[in-house]
Amino acid sequence: MDAQLKEWIARVHDAAEAGKALCIRGGGSKDFYGAVPVGELLDTTGYRGIVSYEPTELVVTVRAGTPLAELEAALKEKGQCLPFEPPHFGAGATVGGMVAAGLSGPRRAAVGAVRDYVLGVKLIDGKGGLLAFGGQVMKNVAGYDVPRLMAGSLGTLGLLTEISLKVLPLPMAGMTLRFAMTETEALKKLNEWGGKPLPIAASAWCDGALTVRLAGAFAAVRAAREALGGEEVADAGAFWQSLREQTHPFFAGDSPLWRVAVASVSPPLAQPGSTFVEWGGAQRWLRGELDAGQLRAIAAQCGGHATLFRADAESKARVGVFQPLSPVLARLHRNLKQAFDPAGVFNRGRMYPDY
Amino acid sequence: MQTNLADFIKDTPDGREADAILRTCVHCGFCTATCPTYQLLGDELDGPRGRIYLIKQMLEGKPVTEKTQLHLDRCLTCRSCETTCPSGVKYHRLLDIGRKVLNERVPRPLAQRLVRTALKEALPRPWIFRPAVAAGQLVRPLLPQVLSDKVPTSAPGQSRGWPEKSNHPRRMLVLAGCVQPGLAPNTNAATARLLDRIGITLFEAPEAGCCGALRFHLDAQEQALDDMRRNIDAWWPHVEQGVEAIVMTASGCGAHVKEYGLLLKDDPAYAAKAERIAALTLDISEVLAAEAEKLKPLLVTRQHPPLKLAFHSPCTLQHGQKIKGVVEELLQAAGVELTPVPDPHLCCGSAGTYSILQPALSKQLRDNKLAALNSGAPAAIVTANIGCQTHLQAGSAKPVRHWVEIIEERL
Amino acid sequence: MAFANDVRFPVDRREILGRLQAILPRHLVLAEEEELRPYECDGLTAYRALPLIVVLPETETQVGAILKACHELKVPLVPRGAATGLSGGAMPHEDGVVLSLARFKKILKIDPLSRTAVVQPGVRNLAVSEAAAPYGLYYAPDPSSQIACTIGGNVAENSGGVHCLKYGLTVHNVLKVRGFTINGEAVEFGAEALDAAGLDLLAIINGSEGLLAVITEVTVKLTPKPELAQVVLAYFDDVQKAGNAVADVIAAGIIPGGLEMMDKPATHAVEPYVKAGYDLDAEAVLLCESDGTPVEVAEEIERMKAVLEKSGATSLVVSQNEAERLRFWAGRKAAFPAVGRITPDYLCMDGTIPRKRLAEMLEAIADLSVKYGLRCANVFHAGDGNLHPLIMYDANQPGELERATAFGSEILELSVKLGGTITGEHGVGVEKVDLMAAQFTPAEISAFHRLKAAFDEKGLLNPGKGIPTLARCREYTQTRGAAAVTPPPRF
Numbered sequence A: 001m002d003a004q005l006k007e008w009i010a011r012v013h014d015a016a017e018a019g020k021a022l023c024i025r026g027g028g029s030k031d032f033y034g035a036v037p038v039g040e041l042l043d044t045t046g047y048r049g050i051v052s053y054e055p056t057e058l059v060v061t062v063r064a065g066t067p068l069a070e071l072e073a074a075l076k077e078k079g080q081c082l083p084f085e086p087p088h089f090g091a092g093a094t095v096g097g098m099v100a101a102g103l104s105g106p107r108r109a110a111v112g113a114v115r116d117y118v119l120g121v122k123l124i125d126g127k128g129g130l131l132a133f134g135g136q137v138m139k140n141v142a143g144y145d146v147p148r149l150m151a152g153s154l155g156t157l158g159l160l161t162e163i164s165l166k167v168l169p170l171p172m173a174g175m176t177l178r179f180a181m182t183e184t185e186a187l188k189k190l191n192e193w194g195g196k197p198l199p200i201a202a203s204a205w206c207d208g209a210l211t212v213r214l215a216g217a218f219a220a221v222r223a224a225r226e227a228l229g230g231e232e233v234a235d236a237g238a239f240w241q242s243l244r245e246q247t248h249p250f251f252a253g254d255s256p257l258w259r260v261a262v263a264s265v266s267p268p269l270a271q272p273g274s275t276f277v278e279w280g281g282a283q284r285w286l287r288g289e290l291d292a293g294q295l296r297a298i299a300a301q302c303g304g305h306a307t308l309f310r311a312d313a314e315s316k317a318r319v320g321v322f323q324p325l326s327p328v329l330a331r332l333h334r335n336l337k338q339a340f341d342p343a344g345v346f347n348r349g350r351m352y353p354d355y
Numbered sequence B: 001m002q003t004n005l006a007d008f009i010k011d012t013p014d015g016r017e018a019d020a021i022l023r024t025c026v027h028c029g030f031c032t033a034t035c036p037t038y039q040l041l042g043d044e045l046d047g048p049r050g051r052i053y054l055i056k057q058m059l060e061g062k063p064v065t066e067k068t069q070l071h072l073d074r075c076l077t078c079r080s081c082e083t084t085c086p087s088g089v090k091y092h093r094l095l096d097i098g099r100k101v102l103n104e105r106v107p108r109p110l111a112q113r114l115v116r117t118a119l120k121e122a123l124p125r126p127w128i129f130r131p132a133v134a135a136g137q138l139v140r141p142l143l144p145q146v147l148s149d150k151v152p153t154s155a156p157g158q159s160r161g162w163p164e165k166s167n168h169p170r171r172m173l174v175l176a177g178c179v180q181p182g183l184a185p186n187t188n189a190a191t192a193r194l195l196d197r198i199g200i201t202l203f204e205a206p207e208a209g210c211c212g213a214l215r216f217h218l219d220a221q222e223q224a225l226d227d228m229r230r231n232i233d234a235w236w237p238h239v240e241q242g243v244e245a246i247v248m249t250a251s252g253c254g255a256h257v258k259e260y261g262l263l264l265k266d267d268p269a270y271a272a273k274a275e276r277i278a279a280l281t282l283d284i285s286e287v288l289a290a291e292a293e294k295l296k297p298l299l300v301t302r303q304h305p306p307l308k309l310a311f312h313s314p315c316t317l318q319h320g321q322k323i324k325g326v327v328e329e330l331l332q333a334a335g336v337e338l339t340p341v342p343d344p345h346l347c348c349g350s351a352g353t354y355s356i357l358q359p360a361l362s363k364q365l366r367d368n369k370l371a372a373l374n375s376g377a378p379a380a381i382v383t384a385n386i387g388c389q390t391h392l393q394a395g396s397a398k399p400v401r402h403w404v405e406i407i408e409e410r411l
Numbered sequence C: 001m002a003f004a005n006d007v008r009f010p011v012d013r014r015e016i017l018g019r020l021q022a023i024l025p026r027h028l029v030l031a032e033e034e035e036l037r038p039y040e041c042d043g044l045t046a047y048r049a050l051p052l053i054v055v056l057p058e059t060e061t062q063v064g065a066i067l068k069a070c071h072e073l074k075v076p077l078v079p080r081g082a083a084t085g086l087s088g089g090a091m092p093h094e095d096g097v098v099l100s101l102a103r104f105k106k107i108l109k110i111d112p113l114s115r116t117a118v119v120q121p122g123v124r125n126l127a128v129s130e131a132a133a134p135y136g137l138y139y140a141p142d143p144s145s146q147i148a149c150t151i152g153g154n155v156a157e158n159s160g161g162v163h164c165l166k167y168g169l170t171v172h173n174v175l176k177v178r179g180f181t182i183n184g185e186a187v188e189f190g191a192e193a194l195d196a197a198g199l200d201l202l203a204i205i206n207g208s209e210g211l212l213a214v215i216t217e218v219t220v221k222l223t224p225k226p227e228l229a230q231v232v233l234a235y236f237d238d239v240q241k242a243g244n245a246v247a248d249v250i251a252a253g254i255i256p257g258g259l260e261m262m263d264k265p266a267t268h269a270v271e272p273y274v275k276a277g278y279d280l281d282a283e284a285v286l287l288c289e290s291d292g293t294p295v296e297v298a299e300e301i302e303r304m305k306a307v308l309e310k311s312g313a314t315s316l317v318v319s320q321n322e323a324e325r326l327r328f329w330a331g332r333k334a335a336f337p338a339v340g341r342i343t344p345d346y347l348c349m350d351g352t353i354p355r356k357r358l359a360e361m362l363e364a365i366a367d368l369s370v371k372y373g374l375r376c377a378n379v380f381h382a383g384d385g386n387l388h389p390l391i392m393y394d395a396n397q398p399g400e401l402e403r404a405t406a407f408g409s410e411i412l413e414l415s416v417k418l419g420g421t422i423t424g425e426h427g428v429g430v431e432k433v434d435l436m437a438a439q440f441t442p443a444e445i446s447a448f449h450r451l452k453a454a455f456d457e458k459g460l461l462n463p464g465k466g467i468p469t470l471a472r473c474r475e476y477t478q479t480r481g482a483a484a485v486t487p488p489p490r491f
Ligand SMILES: Cc1cc2nc3c(=O)[nH]c(=O)nc-3n(C[C@H](O)[C@H](O)[C@H](O)COP(=O)(O)OP(=O)(O)OC[C@H]3O[C@@H](n4cnc5c(N)ncnc54)[C@H](O)[C@@H]3O)c2cc1C
Pocket: B027, B028, B029, C042, C043, C078, C079, C080, C081, C082, C083, C084, C085, C086, C088, C089, C090, C101, C121, C142, C143, C144, C145, C148, C149, C150, C151, C152, C153, C154, C155, C156, C157, C158, C159, C160, C161, C162, C209, C210, C211, C213, C214, C215, C216, C336, C337, C425, C426, C462
């Protein structure tokens, strides 16, 4: 066994015994996300590298500390990609952090989320056990789907050490179109288009402009361009990148950033401050000091939930980062934590205070 | 599927046939999806796969009670399951054997026996049934709902009669059937007129009667075999004289007569003849499809107002005889617009005497079927079997007719 | 074969029967052996067990009450959909109740704008697509059993289909699941939004084989129907060439709408049923589908043909219209039961391996077929590397089932060795519960047990399935020998 893994196992053992918390950290690019990290730092960046990559199998296996940028470069070289366009939010983002944070970028509504591409994981659980779940094949229903459960678990269930991901060929053609319209119109159009076999890869609405990205075979993109109209945007790559990495002016400044996930058909959320709509209407970003209780009630009514995505520590502590769970779900969460990490070693309180 | 048939049946012809059928079933459950009773009741025991299992248990010598009887009684024998089954399980044959054994083992209560006897004695005899219909119309308000539904509200559709004299070298027999002459006399008459136009003389053999299906499915398989032998005797001289085919205008009868060979295979005196009769038997749609060259030009000679119809393909046509799309094509050739009908594979609930014996399920199926048939807003409904025709008519304000009448009218 | 469930419960039959009869009308509680027998197995008839009781509830309130009763009296409970499962997942427990969801068959809502459908768990997979068709939408995962299998069963097994390579498995197409925990509490996993707060419990409910919760409502995504779909049939004179062609297609950067394979025994079995016109002389046929706009399809079909030709296809046939395309697929979808025409019984394996090992695996299967003296037809979700060798046997011949099982185990153990898994989509059920030891270490198995306990502490939901007891694992390792059960180096 790799020396690094041995060392980690020992540390987990010790922490569990001493009742200490460990804070798992890759590049630290997502430190802002979730409750403020606590515990002794466990840095994963030393455990890195692509373990295997077979383009014809559409599968890559990497160590958790591998920089996301390194993985993406390797894929690109073979004409492939992580279609869900995970945000890096910083130069050092790692693949482990990408999976644990479970965040997906602009193409999510069209191609699926991180969790949809996770095929297998190896992890160290809260008792120091090194375990492997899932594997390197497309379909695998042996045992519970622990790999997908890890996506978005914010490291609360275990220390990911190795991850296998499904990858796909890069789209052959792309094009970006822009339309002037209100939020209500944009939501209507996006949902209508969603019901048609159009190669819409991503969408964004803000400030009276709807931007739509097409991706796919040349013929399909050409045909969709005809069908949709709008104005072609040259060099749109930077625009989409600014969404993915939240460098777009909408995300600038210090006022709190809320991420509201709702059914795509939900009407505009009627909140003060500005709105940015992504994912065909299913992801709405809001800026400003909003009433958390009210916003969460609205989100729930719209079939979703509201996350205080970026804010100061005080606000996060006061209203909680994530939408509170129903009593049954909260119990299941506690039980699962108990199952994977009984001593509460990993990322204590990062998701919910009692967990 | 693994089988272990009990000694009482293992080495009999029935036992061997049942075993072979059971063993082709791989328990995949596809058939449950298209079984009308499973779709309504959601109980494995009310679907083909469960019924096969119930029969298997019985043939393996396990105790049987009225519980098994109930679930087998609920089977419509529509054979939708057979159409669906990729493994080729001959479900209805297994059911026939199962029902026969069951009948010996689980006696029916008196009330049930009486109804069944009444049905199997009256229905197959036109001379009882025809006056009974007339009488029924008079006393209709007094009858219980189930039975009164069976009696048409008005006198049977007016028939323009058979062609005056038809004397073509090409001759075909047609089965008069038991209930059809009373309820829809124009069906055979229209068929005769139609065939006459394309150079075929149609005639009935007066001594022939009920095809046997009714009794066969009312716990009276032996009596049914007698019905079948009588028909064979009635037809045989004509067969020897070279009739081209024995035409069926009721698909229920057709499905049964086509099985004469199978059902009488163990009767040395009749086996060969039955085989020949079965081979000569054709549904009227098959006859017309073969004559399409001659028929089609006749159908375009006159201008007709547009007509929208919904076609209900009887189970005995689509599942029993596996005739699909043939009637539809003929109707379309006659300029009829057919409205789309959802779930066309499902039974209308008529199923011989089912509508009388299982009124609640039957009514539910009929309501669903009529809703499906009417969903495309047709002017009328057409079908290919007298049982379905009267059953649907009883619940429908729109006329329900035999499709062949429409073709004939459009010549 | 009676399955020796090593998880048993001391149950007072009369007590639980009384409780259930108080919850449900008489005709929805079955308790006589005559009525229970037909429930003794699912699509895998080799394993059977007689339940104590079968219940057929039709409302969520009833489901909640049934669960509560079972929970209080410590009675095991096995959920059941259409029982088309091929791993014995819905096989009853001899001390327990079978909870059939077959009467939950309402499509509650089809919303074309949000492209979602809300359905009860007993709704058939195909019925969802039929209901969505008027809006130009369909439910993408299409297991071959889609005519009959239920959405509840699909979620419980995370079922795949012939179009999964491009359109995903059940887990990728379900937004929300409503269900009940073992103690009778209602719970919702997922959301109408694309994700939900907290851990992704929806991900583990998919494929949980009825061990974590009883599903009573499912919200699925609907997908717009492509403008056009066409399938290429590529015939090969050698099965291994066909296997290699699969990897070649993917290597060419093509993600076909569907990529399936049947060998000669399989085409011979299905042709009499579907009359698709398959070339019966070919050793194998690949079905390779393209969908999209007409121009896109035309371009892609040309690329596919070029690759397939280069890979040694002896002839290529492209579907000329929708009816023909459906007929070509109908043969593939009916392949398992159609094999019932040429054998009284079969076991359907479900291993998944890396695509590039397909040819190697096919060769091994051919050898094993000789070794065990049993015929084998091969039907593959080739694009996913998911194999369905159908091992033909005759259950009436003493010893054949045992031989078939051993044959199957060797295939699955080899799947693990080749870097794959024992089950791609049919689930572990009872059939492969021992084989879990070939793929997972005792520590991993224990982790699964802990996960299960987080949902169902008393272990009442579908006990004995999916995850072996550690005792079973030890026994398996001892009888099969370490060689059979050592997965490739993992750490
Ligand atoms: C001919 C044939 C072809 C097949 N092809 C495919 C294929 O291509 N792809 C594929 O993936 N599978 C396939 N299968 C397997 C099977 O059809 C699927 O596993 C299907 O999803 C099972 O659905 P079902 O409704 O029959 O479930 P069942 O067999 O009744 O149950 C399956 C499992 O789900 C659980 N379950 C069922 N309903 C619920 C519920 N409401 N709540 C909780 N748990 C529940 C049961 O306990 C059991 O463990 C095939 C089967 C056959 C017979």
